[in-house]
Amino acid sequence: MDPDFLDRIQCISLTAEEKADIVVKQSHREKTLEECSLSLLGQLLTDKPYNQKAAKNLFRSVWKLGNDLKIIGVGNGVYQFRFKLESQLRWVVENGPWSFNNHLLVALRWEKGMSAQNITFPSISLWVQLWGLPFDLLNAEAAEDIGSSLGRVVSVDQTALSSDQPRFLQVHVEIPLNQPLRRRGPVVCPEGERAWVEFRYEHIDGLCFS
Incomplete structure (x- = not known):
């Protein structure tokens, strides 16, 4: 683009009429x-x-x-x-x-002030299954702590916890879109012991692990 044209555009100032507030009626x-x-x-x-x-x-x-x-x-x-x-x-x-x-x-x-020009989508809401945890960590508190390492926890699914023999935990997390998805991670127990948890994401075609 012509640099002189850009200079002319930058020199343009709003008139008094253009600066005047436009009041929207409440009807x-x-x-x-x-x-x-x-x-x-x-x-x-x-x-x-x-x-x-x-x-x-x-x-x-x-x-x-x-x-x-x-x-x-x-x-x-x-x-x-x-x-x-x-x-x-x-x-x-x-x-x-x-x-x-x-x-x-x-x-x-929706929130007040949103428009097609200013809206951004920083995260996606996903259900994540947590596999491989020790039996003594199969509880809602552990699910929330582990889920918070991925993003903002929305909720913990109590269905798996109420079963006779839960095999995994399930947590609903808002995960940032600007970072890769984690496949696994180390979990430190309250006593200091370390275990590995595997993350299994539901319905994630098109998201990236790298």
């Missing part, structure tokens, strides 16, 4: 806020073109929501998923991750 705002509060913003982890209509139909089908779910493209490859009920939104979040053609869907719950 219909409550309805809009209600719709947004039951929304997820999501994006598929891919740089390749894909069939957007097919992707929308797949999510409607897999989530079994039909017309209860509105999927709106808001730009920059970001979609707004609008649900009718809080329970529907929570079910989708808790049972992910989801994918289309092996492209993982990363999603965030």
Whole structure:
């Protein structure tokens, strides 16, 4: 690009009219806020073109929501998923991750101020199985401690713990996308003994271990 053109662009200053606040009226705002509060913003982890209509139909089908779910493209490859009920939104979040053609869907719950221009997806929510732990570490506290080494712990699955003979722990973690997934790691017991835990991630086609 012509350097002189860039210099001219940088010299442009806003007029008084351009700096003036534009006040938005409150009509219909409550309805809009209600719709947004039951929304997820999501994006598929891919740089390749894909069939957007097919992707929308797949999510409607897999989530079994039909017309209860509105999927709106808001730009920059970001979609707004609008649900009718809080329970529907929570079910989708808790049972992910989801994918289309092996492209993982990363999603965030809507917050005020979000737009297609400023939204980022720093992490992905995954269920991680913890295998190989000593029997005396098969408890929820250990699952949370180990899960926190991977990212922010959302919850610990109590189902495996309530079984007669649990073989592994399962923890729901928000894992940063800017770091590779760990395959295993050393765990130090309260008495100082060391054991190795194997991490098995559920539904992770397209994520990187290196």
